[in-house]
Amino acid sequence: RTSRHHHFLGTMRGVAIGLSLAYACCLAVVALIGFSAITTGIVLLAEGDNYGDTAEDLSPQKDFSKLPESCVIEDVIHSYREEEDGYGHHCYDDYSYVFSYQGGRYRSRGNAALRYDGVCHGSQRRSPVFVVGEEVPCWEPNVRPVATQYNCGNDMCYKIFDPENEVEIAKDTGDAMEAAGLSSLLSGILCCCCCAPAVWYAGKNRGHASEQPMPGMDAGPQAAVVLPDQYGKGTQGQVVQGRVIGQVQGA
Template identity: 30%
Template sequence: MIGSEIKFSDDSAQKDSRRRSCWTPKSNSEFWLTIIWIVVIPLAGIITGMVFLGLGIQNRESSKDLDSSVDFVQLENKCTISEITFIKTIQKTGDKGKKTGCEDVYQYWFTALNLQDEDPVYQNITNDTFVSFDKHQKRDTNDCSRSTRVDPLLEVNDEVDCWRPSQPGTDLNKWYRCGNEECIKVFPPADDVDRARNIAGSQYLGGIIALSVSSGMLVIGSVITWWLRKKYYPETIASNRNLPTARFLWD
């Protein structure tokens, strides 16, 4: 009976062994560089981009139907500012503790008279004093320690326009900021609409940028890894592979 057997030369066996270990890094630094380029940084960027893009899409949907002229009605009588309370100063920081903004926060207390004449829902209201939401006021400088507190936007005894929901007692869109249960507002509700659309637009744009940059990093990382592989392990590149020599042994 005639049998056949294929045996590889020692040189071919060594090359095959090197091929099996082609992903073994030459050093720890090379290994971590590859992992960071291909997995950690791009993956983190892609996840961040997807989160911001998702929030942007969701918030654009929730804010596109906002219409302050429909959702709110201006009161016939003006409101009077009765008290102004300073809450706190906020120092905003970014990467590595860099100071990126400074804000002073105030609350404005005001009286709204004759609400009972506005809508039957207000018939049982016994207190005509209300408070605004926490109003953030930006300083001209980013460093709070290099500037003084900004003055309030209003003063005590100022008579100003104010607004109430067009349908009192119903749930309002989440973007409308209310400092009191009745959501009587001393600041224009149109400001809330602009704020909502600016936030949604920034999140949407930030998500697109993060996804685009991260995808580019993934491509660049793949090219660099291929170059390192070609440089240190040329036998693993298809164009440089040599077929192993074989010899037949006949019984």
């Protein structure tokens, strides 16, 4: 009976240790996610703020000039992609254009357009902004290097998209990066705040448990073992492991 009791206590202790380790691992994962989200949020906030502020300082009228001749659209390059988020599928058409100017051929930046809030299969693609053979106004930069916010599609940075519109797009991109960074930062802080009380509670329970003796290991008479004295004698009638014994004789 005593052996079964000890075996049961050992099993329960092993289960408790296993659950504690699993709980600690879960807390560690949540904390890691929280710190990663905080780091990502800080980076996005900083980069978004810098990107948007730089766009605010740009002057498209000074940085670009309209070319004296029109550019001619030589080719329309199309692809599509499908993305999924927490709200469903979204289908996008991606266009870029090959155009010529004074015998040279250049490629524009990409231009994405939402086709349909759903899967791409069975949906009709959106029409391109330009068509082959169309003559369009184009711009060349007055300054070098050209700011990233102008989104050049070729080394000369000849553009068939109005630079003023590019600046507005850059401002919106900076705002979107800041919004994503703020969301990530708040999510990370929330994760860490949820972990802190759990860690405190686990530590408190661990300290409380360490002060409590294990069942069957207390100092009561049922667990007392009286050793013989120096003359080989013990106290008459002591309880040793649940049994009453008589006087212990020395060897």
